[in-house]
Amino acid sequence: MTKIKKAVIPVAGFGTRFLPVTKAQPKEMLPVVDKPSVQYAVEEAVRAGIKDIILITGNSKRAIEDHFDSNFELEYNLKTKKKTQALKAVQKIAKLANFIYIRQNKALGNGHAILCAKSVIGKEPFVVIWPDDLIDSPQNCIQQMIEVYDQYQSPVIGVLAVTKKEVEKYGIIKNKYITKNVHQVLGVVEKPKLSKAPSNLAILKGYVLTSSVFGILEKLKPGKGGEIWLADAVMKLLKTHSVFACEFKGKIYDVGSKAGWLKANIAYALKHPELKEEIKKFIAKDLKKI
Template sequence: MKKIRKAIIPAAGLGTRFLPETKAVPKEMLPVVDTPTIQLIVEEAKASGITDILIIIGRNKRNIEDHFDSNPELEANLARKHKDKMLKAVQETNGMNIYFIRQNHPDGLGDAVSTAKSFVGDEPFVIMLGDDIAKADEPLTKQLINCYEATGESTLAVMRVPHEDTAKYGVIAPTKEIKPGLYDVDSFVEKPDPKDAPSDLAIIGRYLLTPNIFDILADTKPGKGGEIQLTDAIDTLNKTHKVYAHELVGSRYDTGNKFGWLKTNIEYGLEHPEVKADLREYIKQLGQKLTEEDQK
């Protein structure tokens, strides 16, 4: 069984939900307190044993490349001034092999993944979406790798969502729970109408796939939204090579929309050593103020 050492991070989207900020700043570079979202994704990959990452970018995404480039002047300055914590922060992703490729004509997640075929070769690999942050004692990517090592098959991360929200996700139709949190799946459905959703188990932004997916993607026709949907290709793959679903053990944060991003910042801020005390006090004062206003 081949070791999982490669990951793909699709980051070519336009980020229109965050305009005007994303006119010049990639949404993946929006910070969670003081760390770009995409760095948190790369840190998860590193903690899971991934060594090689391909980031798929589009126009106006050079900021991402610059962020993961070395900055000898800055690092030397921090070392000279003995600012060890800051130095450690900017070196957090050192040691990773990070590559970039441009998706010239974005046509859905499936199309983006297709651009990574030569990078992946004949190895199993992980897809990590930059909008999803998972916080867990064991990184979510490592949870998927553990499942692959036990089954030898592709595995997707899922979580339970309110039934009315199933139209926002790919959703699985499970046949049985093989062991706690690991599901045998009959089919995968992209953004079903809630009345047609086969379950409340929604696919979230971590996929571990075998390279068979690339030949399937090459033949996949546009689906929902007129785009090449990765979920459709996975459903086809499942007909010939088993694809399992693993339920997240931990918490998931969606930074792909304004409210989700704000909520993520608040929750991470409440654990950040530099701001947690002040933020907690501010939230208490704000809560009291809002309560008083509601009572008027």
């Protein structure tokens, strides 16, 4: 059994929902408290045993590469000023994993972004992580997906139960319950009306896929917006492969949206040892005036 060691994280999008701040700044580098959102995805993958992080980048994304590289001048400055805590936090970033950067030269969709990693993935199974989906969960979501893959040796989709109001925002699976947090995927309905939704299990966070998806992506015709979508490839995969869903427990924050990003910052600040008391006071006192 091949152990999963590679994760693909697409970060080439324009981040239009955050303009103008994302005109020259990657949205993936916007902070949730004191770490960029993409770092949360990387750290979760590393804790799940991932060794190679493959970042699919685009124009104006150089800051992501710089972030996961060493900064000797900064480290020297922190060392000289005896800022030990900050120095340790900075130094550990470049040591998290083996980072590989692949440029997506044209904005042809997230399926095309995954296809860009084909030569690096080879024949191995791999994880896909959407960095916009920040899930505050007591369990490692990536680890859970890998465990389901190890058990069934088939592609796995990450899902989370959402409210009735949220169903229309996501791809929703038609499912057959297997056990505890595992479902067999019988179909996918993209952003259905509540009356047409086959369940309340929304596709979030990422996938565990096998290299067979590359053959499908290579033949896939452009879909919505003239782009190649990974979700369309998974729909085709369902016709020839068993696909399973791993259901997460936790709170989802769409940090690719302004409201989701702000909510995540408040929630994570309330758990931060340096900030939680001050933020609690702010919420209790200042927000009452609104």
